[in-house]
Amino acid sequence: GQQVMQIPQYQHVQEGEDFTTYCNSSTTLSNIQWYKQRPGGHPVFLIQLVKSGEVKKQKRLTFQFGEAKKNSSLHITATQTTDVGTYFCAGLVRSNYQLIWGAGTKLIIKP
Amino acid sequence: EAGVVQSPRYKIIEKKQPVAFWCNPISGHNTLYWYLQNLGQGPELLIRYENEEAVDDSQLPKDRFSAERLKGVDSTLKIQPAELGDSAVYLCASSSTGTGVYEQYFGPGTRLTVT
Structure with a gap:
C-alpha cells in the first residue's frame, strides 16, 4: 500500500543545534503537510507545500518539497526548547484524497 | 472561534464493554476525520466524512467499530465490544x-484505556 516513510524516529540535539527530518513517499503526492505535536497534545498544522521544488520558511523552520513530489524535509535552525515535540509529515494522494501520515520524528533537547 | 470539541477526554473500561466518543467539528467544516493514535506513532485514519457521507472507511474495523454523522455536523464513534488492543488516543479532526x-x-x- 501507499506509505510515507519518515526518518529519523528520534533526534537528540543540544539547544542551539540544527534539526532535520525527512519524508519519502512511495507514490507521487498532490501536496504534503507538516504538523507538530507537543508532548501530551494533539497535532497542529504548520504548513502545506504544493508545488514541485517548493521551499517555504517560517522563522527558523525551512520546509522543502522535492522535484518529483515524493519527498520532503523540515529543517529547524538553532533549536530552542519550544521546538520540542514530534514533527509529522502527511502526504495527500491525488487518486483518492487520502492523507498518508509519516510515523513522526521526535525532537529531544539534551539537558 | 471554537476549536474541535471532543468528549470524554479520558475513558477507562473493561474489555468486552462498549464505549462511545463524541466530536463536534469547527463550525462550517464539511470534512470530519476520526483517527487512532498509539503512543509514539502517527495518526491512523479510521474514517473520513464529507458532510454526512463516509467517503473513506477502508481502515475502520467494521466488526466492532461504527461511526455516524447524521446531520453532517457532530459525529460519534463507537466500539463494541472493546478489546485490550483498542487502548489508544482517538483523535477527531475537521x-x-x-x-x-x-x-x-x-x-x-x-x-x-481498556483493562
Whole structure:
C-alpha cells in the first residue's frame, strides 16, 4: 500500500543545534503537510507545500518539497526548547484524497 | 472561534464493554476525520466524512467499530465490544475543503484505556 516513510524516529540535539527530518513517499503526492505535536497534545498544522521544488520558511523552520513530489524535509535552525515535540509529515494522494501520515520524528533537547 | 470539541477526554473500561466518543467539528467544516493514535506513532485514519457521507472507511474495523454523522455536523464513534488492543488516543479532526488547503484541525483527543 501507499506509505510515507519518515526518518529519523528520534533526534537528540543540544539547544542551539540544527534539526532535520525527512519524508519519502512511495507514490507521487498532490501536496504534503507538516504538523507538530507537543508532548501530551494533539497535532497542529504548520504548513502545506504544493508545488514541485517548493521551499517555504517560517522563522527558523525551512520546509522543502522535492522535484518529483515524493519527498520532503523540515529543517529547524538553532533549536530552542519550544521546538520540542514530534514533527509529522502527511502526504495527500491525488487518486483518492487520502492523507498518508509519516510515523513522526521526535525532537529531544539534551539537558 | 471554537476549536474541535471532543468528549470524554479520558475513558477507562473493561474489555468486552462498549464505549462511545463524541466530536463536534469547527463550525462550517464539511470534512470530519476520526483517527487512532498509539503512543509514539502517527495518526491512523479510521474514517473520513464529507458532510454526512463516509467517503473513506477502508481502515475502520467494521466488526466492532461504527461511526455516524447524521446531520453532517457532530459525529460519534463507537466500539463494541472493546478489546485490550483498542487502548489508544482517538483523535477527531475537521477541515474545510473549500479553500483548497486541506489543513486539518484536531481536537484534544479521547484517551481510551481498556483493562
